[in-house]
Amino acid sequence: MSILNRSKGPQSGHEGVAIAVENIVKKYGEFEAVKGVTFDVKEGEIFGLLGPNGAGKSTLIRMMTTLIPITSGKAFIAGYDVSKDADAARRTMGVIPQAMTSDIDLTVEENMSIYAKLYGVPRAERERNINELLEAVDLTKWRGAQVKTLSGGMRRRAEIARGLVHNPRIFFLDEPTTGLDPVSRVAVWEMLNMLKSRRQLTILITTHYMDEADRLCDRLAIVDHGNLVALDTPMALKSSVPGNNVVEAQFAKPPAGWVEQLRGLAGVESVQDEGGSMFRLLTSTGSQTTTGLVELAVHAGIEIKTLTVQNTSLDDVFVHYTGRQLRDEQVKAFGYVIPPRPGMQS
Amino acid sequence: MNRMFAIIEREMRKFFRSPTLMVTAMIMPLVQLIILGNAFGGKIQDARVAIVDEDHGTQAVRVQEAFRSVEANIRTFVAVPYTDEVRAREDVRQGRLEGAVIIPPQFSRRFYAGENPQLGMVVDNSDQFMASSVQTEMQSLVDSLNLPEATAKRISSDVALEIIELYPYVEYLKYLLPGAITLAMFVSVMIGGGMLYIDDKARGVHEGYLVTPITALEMVLGLNLAGAFKAIMAGCTLTILGSLIAGLGSSFQPGRILQWFLLICATSFAFNGMMFLLMVRVEDPLVPRAMFGILNTLLYFPSGAIYPVQAFPKWLRVISYVDPFSYAVHGLKATLLKEASWAAVTTDLLYLSLFGLISLALSVPLFKRTL
Numbered sequence: 001m002s003i004l005n006r007s008k009g010p011q012s013g014h015e016g017v018a019i020a021v022e023n024i025v026k027k028y029g030e031f032e033a034v035k036g037v038t039f040d041v042k043e044g045e046i047f048g049l050l051g052p053n054g055a056g057k058s059t060l061i062r063m064m065t066t067l068i069p070i071t072s073g074k075a076f077i078a079g080y081d082v083s084k085d086a087d088a089a090r091r092t093m094g095v096i097p098q099a100m101t102s103d104i105d106l107t108v109e110e111n112m113s114i115y116a117k118l119y120g121v122p123r124a125e126r127e128r129n130i131n132e133l134l135e136a137v138d139l140t141k142w143r144g145a146q147v148k149t150l151s152g153g154m155r156r157r158a159e160i161a162r163g164l165v166h167n168p169r170i171f172f173l174d175e176p177t178t179g180l181d182p183v184s185r186v187a188v189w190e191m192l193n194m195l196k197s198r199r200q201l202t203i204l205i206t207t208h209y210m211d212e213a214d215r216l217c218d219r220l221a222i223v224d225h226g227n228l229v230a231l232d233t234p235m236a237l238k239s240s241v242p243g244n245n246v247v248e249a250q251f252a253k254p255p256a257g258w259v260e261q262l263r264g265l266a267g268v269e270s271v272q273d274e275g276g277s278m279f280r281l282l283t284s285t286g287s288q289t290t291t292g293l294v295e296l297a298v299h300a301g302i303e304i305k306t307l308t309v310q311n312t313s314l315d316d317v318f319v320h321y322t323g324r325q326l327r328d329e330q331v332k333a334f335g336y337v338i339p340p341r342p343g344m345q346s
Numbered sequence: 347m348n349r350m351f352a353i354i355e356r357e358m359r360k361f362f363r364s365p366t367l368m369v370t371a372m373i374m375p376l377v378q379l380i381i382l383g384n385a386f387g388g389k390i391q392d393a394r395v396a397i398v399d400e401d402h403g404t405q406a407v408r409v410q411e412a413f414r415s416v417e418a419n420i421r422t423f424v425a426v427p428y429t430d431e432v433r434a435r436e437d438v439r440q441g442r443l444e445g446a447v448i449i450p451p452q453f454s455r456r457f458y459a460g461e462n463p464q465l466g467m468v469v470d471n472s473d474q475f476m477a478s479s480v481q482t483e484m485q486s487l488v489d490s491l492n493l494p495e496a497t498a499k500r501i502s503s504d505v506a507l508e509i510i511e512l513y514p515y516v517e518y519l520k521y522l523l524p525g526a527i528t529l530a531m532f533v534s535v536m537i538g539g540g541m542l543y544i545d546d547k548a549r550g551v552h553e554g555y556l557v558t559p560i561t562a563l564e565m566v567l568g569l570n571l572a573g574a575f576k577a578i579m580a581g582c583t584l585t586i587l588g589s590l591i592a593g594l595g596s597s598f599q600p601g602r603i604l605q606w607f608l609l610i611c612a613t614s615f616a617f618n619g620m621m622f623l624l625m626v627r628v629e630d631p632l633v634p635r636a637m638f639g640i641l642n643t644l645l646y647f648p649s650g651a652i653y654p655v656q657a658f659p660k661w662l663r664v665i666s667y668v669d670p671f672s673y674a675v676h677g678l679k680a681t682l683l684k685e686a687s688w689a690a691v692t693t694d695l696l697y698l699s700l701f702g703l704i705s706l707a708l709s710v711p712l713f714k715r716t717l
Contacts, residue, residue, distance in 0.1 A: 065557050067717045087559040095557040099550035103356060105363045110356075117352035118558040146363075 017076075018043045018170050018202035019064065024073035026059050026226075033059045035226040036073065041204055041219075046196060048217035049206040050314065056226040057206035058098060061174050064204070065095045077170060091119065094168035096159050098175045104148035108139055108158045111147060112165045119166035126165070133161040136198070137191060153184025157191065164195065171195075173205045177212060185209075189216050210314040220314075222321055229321040238312045241320040242269040245286030246310045249293060250278045252303035261300075265292040272319070277305075282316065349560040353568025354575070361538070361576055371534035371580040372587075379526035379588055382652070383519030390479040395423045396434040396446035403454025409447070409465065412487050422483045431466075438468050445469045445480045523588045524678030525651025527581055528671055531614050532645065534580035539573035539621040540634035548631050553717060562715045570618050570706060577614035582607065589682065596685050605681045609691060612698035613674040619705030620670065626712045645671040673697045 019041035026034040034056045041047040049057045062068045064075045066086045075082045078092040102111045109130060116126040134140045137157040147155060156176060163171060176192070177185040189212065196203055207213050213220050214234045221231040230237055251258070254277050262271045267285030274280055283289040286309045297304050361368070397413060399406050413425040426443065428434040434446040448466030456463035467484055469477040546552055555565060585606055589597035596602055624641075625634060648655075648662050649671035655663060666672045677694030680686035 062717065067553065067556055069716055090557060090559045093557070097550055097553045097557075099553070101550045101554035103360060103551065105360045106356070110359060114352050114356045115554070115558065117355070118349050118555065118560055120348060120559070 016043055017041065018078060019047070019204060020074075020076040021060075021064065022074045022076075024060070024063060024075055025071045026056075026063055026068070027071045033226050034063070037223070037226075037228045038073075039221055039228060039231055041202060043202050044196070044200060045218040046192070046203040046205065046216055048213045048220045049204070049223050050208065050210070050213045050220055050318070051206075051223035052208055055223045057208075057223050058174055059226075060223070061172055061204070061206055065093060065172050066090055067097075091166070092168055093170045093172060094163035094166065095172045096163045096174065096176060098178065100155055100159060102147045102155065102159055102162060105146060107144050107146055108134070108150070108161075109143040111158065112162050115162050116165045121166050125167075129165050129167065130161075133164055136195060137161045151184075153180050153187060156180060156184070156188060160188070160191065160195070164199065164201075167199070169200070170202045170204070173203065175206055175208070177207070177209065185212070192216065210318075214314055222318060224318075224322045230317065234314060237314065237317045241282070241312050241316050243267075243282030243284055243316075244312055245283050245289070246312060246316055247281040247283055247286060247289050247293065248274075248278065248306070248308045248310070249281070249304055250276070250306040251297065252277070252305055254279075254302060255300070258302075261296060262293065265289050265296065282312070347564065349558070350564040350568040350571070353555070353560070353565060354572045357538075357569070357572030358575065361572075368534070368576070368580060368583070371537060371576075372530050372584055374533055375526040375529040375584055376587065378529065379519065379522050380591065383517070383522045383592070386518045390476060390483075391421045392424050393422060393444040393476065393480055394426055394442070395480065396426045396428040396437065396443050398428045398431045398434045398446060398448045400431065400451045401449045401453040403457075405454035405457045405463075406449045408491065409449055412491060413447075416483065416487060422479070435468055438470050441470070443470075444476055445484075447484070517592070520592045520594060520683060521679075522652065523592050523594070524675045524682060525646070525649065526588055527584045527610070527678055528613060528649070528651060528674040529642075529646060530584040531577040531581040531610065531674070532617055532642070532671070534577040535573055535614070535617040535621045536634070536638055536641070538576045539569075539618050540625050540637070541631070543569065543573075543622075543625055544628055544631045544634050547629065556715065556717065562713045563710055566622070566706065566710050566713050570615075570622055570709075573618040573622070574611075574614040577617060578610055581610035581614060585610065585678075585682075594682055597682055602681060602685065605688065605691060606678060608695060609674065609677040609681060609698075612695050612702070613670070613677075615702035616670040616674075616698040616705070619702040619709065623705045623709045623712070626709050627714070645669050648672070649675045651675045670698055670701045673701075 017040045021037060021039050023036045023038050024034060025032065025036050037056075037060060039047075049060060051057050059068070063070045064077060064082060066082050066089060070083055077089040080089040080092065082089045102108075103114075106114070112130045112133070113126065116129065121129065130143075131140075134143050137160055139154065139157055139161065142150065142154065142158075147158060150158060160173075160176070163173075173192075177188050180188065192203060192205075193216070195201060205212075205216065207216075217234060219232065220234050220237060222229050222237070230240070232240070259271050259273055259279070262268065262279055262281060265281070265283075266288045267283040268281050268289055269284060270282045272280040272282075281289060281293070290307070290309055293307070294304065395413075397410055399410065410425070413423060416423050417425055428437075428446065431446075431448055434443065434448070437443045438446050446466075446468040448468070450464070450466060453463045453465070465488065467481070469480055471477045585597060589595075597606065624637070628634065644665070647653075648658065648666040649669055650666065651671070655666045655672065658666060673694040677691040677698075680690040680694075684690070
């Protein structure tokens with residue numbers, strides 16, 4: 001049964017579509033935070049919005065979840081127009097905002113119970129849901145613990161359980177793993193996958209972690225400066241970028257015209273000077289290009305300081321579609337370089 | 347309405363789990379009650395007053411005896427003998443003395459000659475309260491010196507004023523109690539309805555509420571009622587503690603309990619409504635903190651809690667007339683100090699309830715259902 005049929009009274013007419021966003025715009029005065037974005041999320045998929053901080057991801061999710069008014073365009077959640085039928089839309093969705101919004105003085109169970117009451121869940125169903133969800137997120141034995149006594153990962157799991165206490169069909173998570181350690185992040189991914197299949201959920205997440213988007217999402221929309229610049233499966237997005245491999249090399253003192261010489265190597269499709277004598281080569285034949293590069297450097301008497309060969313990553317996809325790296329945007333936003341995490345391809 | 351109760355449940359659970367609010371809300375009014383009540387409640391005693399006798403006659407001895415009589419009985423003064431008027435003046439100026447009485451040369455001779463001799467008085471008028479107390483006591487001392495030593499028996503035809511005091515002597519500590527109770531409710535509302543409300547907003551707790559189907563009315567009512575409950579608890583606790591400290595046994599009569607409890611409920615509702623209205627569009631957590639001192643001064647001091655409204659200039663009385671604090675203090679004074687009937691507090695109850703309702707009615711449309 002589709003979400004539209006389950007939710008009674010859909011207005012969009014998008015069969016098999018859980019979320020439909022049509023030319024949505026958000027303006028703050030003259031500043032346009034979201035510039036006419038359109039996409040659909042199919043029932044049962046995990047859909048990711050990937051982009052740097054300030055790209056407009058949170059604004060998009062806040063418009064879809066009725067937290068901020070839409071300037072123009074439309075958003076339908078389970079067929080309900082969020083501008084016209086906000087309460088009906090709210091009943092069909094669970095939302096975990098970016099900030100941890102659980103009350104730290106209350107216990108995990110109290111937090112869940114209060115939210116169940118806010119959604120009007122009857123007592124018997126409330127108790128059953130709380131028990132099931134606490135078990136699903138492995139917090140049964142912590143149900144009576146105050147949230148402030150839990151670790152960051154446990155708090156996030158408690159929030160996820162809280163967001164599902166009214167049995168929503170669509171689940172929004174705004175940067176669900178930000179601030180978590182690598183082990184907790186993987187645990188959250190596994191939990192979301194498990195909950196999605198057990199509870200037939202449609203999940204929309206925002207993230208600026210490429211590994212998260214790559215591993216978790218069925219489809220991915222890349223958002224930059226309020227625009228949707230690409231939308232497809234992670235695999236299809238990576239295939240859309242010229243070259244299968246990325247060679248990154250740092251040289252001691254590269255001479256003038258070095259970019260042109262690198263561009264002439266076998267299989268090279270593009271070369272990007274990243275500064276600090278670091279060059280990034282997109283190539284269809286990683287091994288041949290690497291061999292050629294080493295020979296070229298030896299012949300020219302230039303010392304190679306570092307050399308890495310990788311498969312094309314979502315960062316390359318981001319570079320391809322936006323002209324700059326996602327990690328550079330993170331540096332701008334935070335003022336420091338986020339260290340690579342296990343499994344991160346960059 | 348179940349959603350409204352969920353908001354109240356959350357607020358009350360949080361409140362009981364972290365009793366800091368209750369303690370903080372009551373410490374300041376309690377300290378104020380005890381310290382100010384005792385500091386301002388007493389009369390001036392043991393003020394050091396120099397007696398500079400430049401006459402050495404029999405009337406000078408009479409003046410000094412009158413001083414010693416005051417010193418031995420009501421102890422307003424401690425007489426310190428001085429021989430040098432200039433030194434006495436300097437010691438008053440330096441704060442070593444609170445005043446000096448000069449018995450000038452020829453004082454006794456002029457007295458017997460019927461030449462209306464004068465005593466000199468030097469006071470430190472930088473402290474008006476001390477200066478006025480010393481002057482009043484000195485005036486009554488001089489009046490007693492002017493009385494004839496023996497009076498002929500006759501039928502008096504003088505007009506006399508008989509003062510009937512309706513209530514037993516009200517110490518300043520008791521006078522302050524209604525203000526302290528009201529202040530406890532105000533601090534509770536300021537912390538619970540102001541600071542914590544904005545902190546919750548800033549922490550994203552309200553964002554969690556806003557994605558649920560709760561209506562703006564349910565949310566406003568839930569937050570207001572929860573805030574009022576906390577203030578009621580603070581008010582009741584301070585009424586009980588304050589009555590015990592001030593020795594007001596009548597506060598615990600059943601009818602009296604109902605009267606002050608209703609006044610506390612109406613006051614808490616009015617204060618919370620006012621605070622919510624002020625904070626409904628505020629986002630910055632620093633704002634309620636900055637407003638605390640301003641609101642406290644603007645509402646507490648003109649209310650008659652520590653000084654009678656009748657002594658205020660006209661412009662200050664205008665603030666007092668609209669200030670809900672004034673009605674709370676008036677009602678609680680009538681109940682706790684005067685044991686007055688319901689008629690005496692009806693206006694206060696009506697004003698406070700109406701004030702709360704109007705504030706709430708204005709808050710609902712101003713409350714933003716979005717971020």
